[in-house]
Amino acid sequence: MLGAKLAVATLPVRDLATARRFYEDLVGLEVAFEHEGSAIAYKAGPSIVLVYVSANAGTNHATAVTWVVGDDMPRLVEALKAKGVAFEHYEIPGTTLDGDIHRTGDLELAWFRDPDGNIHGLTSG
Numbered sequence: 001m002l003g004a005k006l007a008v009a010t011l012p013v014r015d016l017a018t019a020r021r022f023y024e025d026l027v028g029l030e031v032a033f034e035h036e037g038s039a040i041a042y043k044a045g046p047s048i049v050l051v052y053v054s055a056n057a058g059t060n061h062a063t064a065v066t067w068v069v070g071d072d073m074p075r076l077v078e079a080l081k082a083k084g085v086a087f088e089h090y091e092i093p094g095t096t097l098d099g100d101i102h103r104t105g106d107l108e109l110a111w112f113r114d115p116d117g118n119i120h121g122l123t124s125g
Contacts (some may be wrong), residue, residue, distance in 0.1 A: 007106060009047065009065040012054035013116045016040065019051045021112050026083045058117035066121040073108040073124045085112050088119070 013019040020040060023029045029042035029049065039052040049065060069076050077087065077100050085099035088111040095104040101108040108124035 006046075006048070008041075009044070009049045010053045011049065011064055011114070011118045012057040012059075012114075012115070013051045013118075014052055014053070015056045016051070017113075018115050023049070023051060026080065026085055060118060062119065063111065063121040064118045067125055069122050070124055073101060073110065073122060076122065077110050080112065085121065087112050 016037065016039075023040070023042055024031070031042045031043060032041040032048055034040040037053075037105070039050060040119070042049045042051070079085065081100065089097055089100070090102065090111065092102060092104075095102045097103075100110055106125070108122075110122040112122075113118050114120065
């Protein structure tokens with residue numbers, strides 16, 4: 001039923017202006033559309049990332065969005081770090097940590113948080 005439909009990552013934020021600076025200036029997303037004062041939708045490849053004002057912002061303690069970045073992982077991690085994004089480090093069985101990139105076999109993984117604590121994951125595949 002829903003397999004052919006677009007799924008949208010939906011992230012609660014406390015303050016839309018702070019979210020705008022993070023998602024546009026640091027992460028480099030472009031606005032697809034917005035509902036003035038309550039939500040902004042961003043283009044993310046063929047997908048959409050929707051941020052909306054909510055009192056529940058910051059309550060999720062798991063990865064909320066995963067970005068598939070392929071071989072661009074090292075370059076993207078460095079580019080985001082250069083803009084002030086701090087990466088999370090986790091102890092995950094079977095992985096090694098190389099700088100800010102977790103490795104398990106050929107798979108590379110990295111995580112960072114937005115200003116509201118939403119966790120974003122990067123994966124090479």
